[in-house]
Amino acid sequence: MNSEITYAEVRFNNEPKSSGAKSEPPSAPKEKTNPHKSDPSFPKLLLASLLILLLLLAISFLIAFIFFFQKCSHIHKEKKTLKDIPHTTLECMKENLTMEDKAWSCCPKNWTSFSSNCYFISTEAVWDDSEKKCSSMKAHLLVINTKAEQDFITQKLDKNSAYYVGLSDLQGKNSWQWVDQTPYNESATFWHSGEPSDRNEHCVILNFRSLPRKWGWNDVVCNQRQRSICKMMKIYL
Numbered sequence: 001m002n003s004e005i006t007y008a009e010v011r012f013n014n015e016p017k018s019s020g021a022k023s024e025p026p027s028a029p030k031e032k033t034n035p036h037k038s039d040p041s042f043p044k045l046l047l048a049s050l051l052i053l054l055l056l057l058a059i060s061f062l063i064a065f066i067f068f069f070q071k072c073s074h075i076h077k078e079k080k081t082l083k084d085i086p087h088t089t090l091e092c093m094k095e096n097l098t099m100e101d102k103a104w105s106c107c108p109k110n111w112t113s114f115s116s117n118c119y120f121i122s123t124e125a126v127w128d129d130s131e132k133k134c135s136s137m138k139a140h141l142l143v144i145n146t147k148a149e150q151d152f153i154t155q156k157l158d159k160n161s162a163y164y165v166g167l168s169d170l171q172g173k174n175s176w177q178w179v180d181q182t183p184y185n186e187s188a189t190f191w192h193s194g195e196p197s198d199r200n201e202h203c204v205i206l207n208f209r210s211l212p213r214k215w216g217w218n219d220v221v222c223n224q225r226q227r228s229i230c231k232m233m234k235i236y237l
């Protein structure tokens with residue numbers, strides 16, 4: 001009896017459970033459908049705002065990345081240009097922003113600047129070595145492009161010295177050539193009267209003649225030791 005009772009009890013207990021489970025679903029789905037009915041709009045809103053947030057984040061990351069990349073490449077460029085310069089000290093001037101984003105124009109210390117170039121008065125050497133000295137400083141022997149440039153340079157020179165410039169006729173065929181391949185323009189030359197005078201003189205100096213008291217060009221032999229002038233483009237930072 002006891003076992004029957006317990007069995008009956010178990011059965012009884014089981015039945016309500018299963019029936020409850022069976023009866024619950026109809027009510028539970030109702031409860032679940034109600035949240036489901038409000039759910040579709042709620043997660044959609046959440047999803048939408050999440051998406052927007054993600055999009056904004058992505059955009060800001062992109063912007064940040066672009067800025068960073070530009071800065072990096074800019075710094076890289078600066079480092080590259082600075083690395084190329086064998087000079088330890090630069091003297092810079094704030095210049096008009098004519099060249100976009102390049103505000104500082106620099107010449108190495110002890111060089112003088114005129115227009116967009118830097119000039120350095122070098123010590124005595126033969127013509128070849130003078131050019132080598134200039135190119136070791138990322139410059140070349142003076143190429144005179146205008147009378148104004150020559151007049152500026154000559155103010156800085158010693159009237160008792162002669163200075164090699166970057167003009168030569170190394171083949172001796174009276175075909176004068178500038179070291180930087182600037183075309184030789186006959187109507188923009190400043191030879192002393194009577195110069196060039198000798199086919200065996202292949203190099204050019206800039207010197208002062210007291211008669212008629214002016215600076216001009218003279219052809220000389222290339223193995224004379226003379227002072228010289230180096231010229232380079234200003235460095236823009």
Ligand SMILES: *[C@@H]1O[C@H](CO)[C@@H](O)[C@H](O)[C@H]1NC(C)=O
Nearest residue numbers: 093094095096097098105115
């Ligand atoms: C800068 O620009 C102004 C106006 O264009 C001009 O007057 C001035 O001479 C310029 N300065 C230099 C150093 O180029």
Ligand SMILES: *[C@@H]1O[C@H](CO)[C@@H](O)[C@H](O)[C@H]1NC(C)=O
Nearest residue numbers: 087088089090108109110111
């Ligand atoms: C510049 O010239 C001065 C004086 O001649 C010299 O002492 C100095 O070392 C020079 N500086 C550079 C960077 O060549």
Ligand SMILES: *[C@@H]1O[C@H](CO)[C@@H](O)[C@H](O)[C@H]1NC(C)=O
Nearest residue numbers: 146183184185186187188189
């Ligand atoms: C040569 O120089 C003259 C005088 O400065 C100038 O007028 C002319 O344009 C120049 N020619 C060339 C080809 O550069």
